[in-house]
Amino acid sequence: MSVAVLIVAAGRGSRAGEGVPKQYRLLDGQPVLARTLQAFLAHPQVDRTIVVIHPNDLDLYQASIDLLPPSLRDAILPHALGGETRQDSAREGLEALAETAPEIVLVHDAARPFVSSALIGRAIAAARRSGAAVPGTTVTDTIKVVGQQGEVLSTPERATLRAIQTPQAFRFGDLLEAHRKAAISGLHAFTDDGALAEWAELSVHVFEGDPANIKLTHxxxxxEAERRLKDHAMTYLTRLGTGFDVHAFTDGDHVWLGGIKVPHDRGVLAHSDGDVILHALTDAILGALADGDIGTHFPPSDPQWKGAASDRFLAHAVDLVRQRGGVVDHLDATLLCERPRLGPYREAMRQRIAQITGLRLDQVSLKATTTEKLGFTGRGEGIAAQAAATIRVPERVE
Incomplete structure (x- = not known):
């Protein structure tokens, strides 16, 4: 299912005090909105993101996204302009997304910059299961319902209560229809999409939230957020991993290399599509993480991987890096064979690998060599590839 993220950033944030709106305030030297965007843009299951902004904030918005890496900015759609209420702003963002309607949409407050990759993943999974879902955390304080004079009317059972957060996740068509219905009814005061969905008689489910996913309000x-960032200061440790893969030739009319189908007078004997370049790159990344090898994550004994496209393996390895808060800096692969020749397909392969991994083209290197007629590759019995991956993973500063 395609997934889009709608970030609501049109508010004025008056309770946070004077100055620029809170979503553009610096948090440890970086605008809050830039931090929030980066969390979603780096998530492998998110396809595109749209931000709804106030008409007066265009320069602030542009300055915030200009701080993001170019490879991440490509997934940001043109901004939408917000309305008078949060509900109106969310609807404007949904209408802007309707031209390329995703199957799942996550709606998130710009002022929640500590959203984690794990929480985003839970939101997407919950939307796929139930169609409408919101993250909630358990309530630790006793809650009282009070009247106009301050008198206690009731004390709800704490075990049944949840404090609701964002991102809230929905089937896109259902949420857009609910918003349109509310607008036609003259309702504009819903403060979150979950409540609007309940009003529209959608079945809304609660999934596990994250206490660290705080909203910056005052x-x-x-x-407190600055203190938290300083207390959790991280440094990045560079790691290098290597990978190697080999497949024997068999009957066929093509081979898969670097995510590209290459015509050839032979095929390869493999459980999956036998793409030695992507397999070697996958193992190189897993090696840098010290997290087993491709067979550990995708065992050949499992029939679901029979004939599977190897781009899934490489995307999974990159996702593991990002789940740990790390980044992939560079990938380098060398193809070992007499034939087929790499040259005519090299750039297409580099572009495909960059697409799979979310890297820039200049972060992907691809080379080829023969073995001077020596060994099984020299005799034309098979094909091989070796690869190296450089990653950075966070390490806490003591």
Missing amino acids: SADFK
Whole structure:
């Protein structure tokens, strides 16, 4: 299912004190919105993102996204302009997404910059299961319902209560229809999409939230967030991993290399599509993570991987890096064979690998060599590839 993220960033944030709107305030030197965007743009299951902004904030918005890596900015759609209420702004964002309607949409507050990759993954999974889902955390304080004079009317059972957060996740068509229905009814005051979905009689489910996913509302929240960032200061450790893969030739009329179908007078004997370049790159990344090898994650004994496209394996390895808060810096692969020749397909392969991994083209290197007629590759009995991957993973500063 295609997944889009709608980030609502049109509010004024007056409770946070004077100055620029809170979504553009600096948090440890980086605008809050840039931090929030980066969390979603780096997630492998998110296809595209749209931000709804206030008409007066175009320069602030542009300055925030300009700080993001170019490879991430490509997944940001043109911004939408917000309305008078949060509900109106969310609807404007949904209408803007309707031209390329995703199957799943996550709606998130710009002022929640600590959203984790794991929480995003839970939101997407919950939407796929139930169609409408919101993250919630358990309530630790006793809650009272009070009247106009401050008198206690009731004390709800704490075990049944949840504090609701974002990202809230929905089937796109259902949420857009609910928003349109509310607008036609003259309702504009819903403060979250889950409540609007309930009003529209959608069945809304609650999945596990994250206590760390705080919303920055008051000036004190910014002070606490700064303290938290300093207490959790990280440094990045560079790691290098290597990979190697080999497949024997068999009857066929093509081979898969670097994610590209290459015509050839032979095929390869393999459980999956036998793409030695993508297999070697996958193992190189897993090696840098010290997280087993391709057979550990995709055992050949499992029939679901029979004939599987190897881009899934490489995307999974990159996802593991990002789940740990890391980044892939560079990939380098060398094809070992007499035939087929790499030259005519090299750039297409580099582009495909960059697409699979979300890297820039200049972060992907691809080479080829023969073995001077020596060994099984020299005799034309098979094909091989070796690869190296450089990654950075966070390490806590003590």
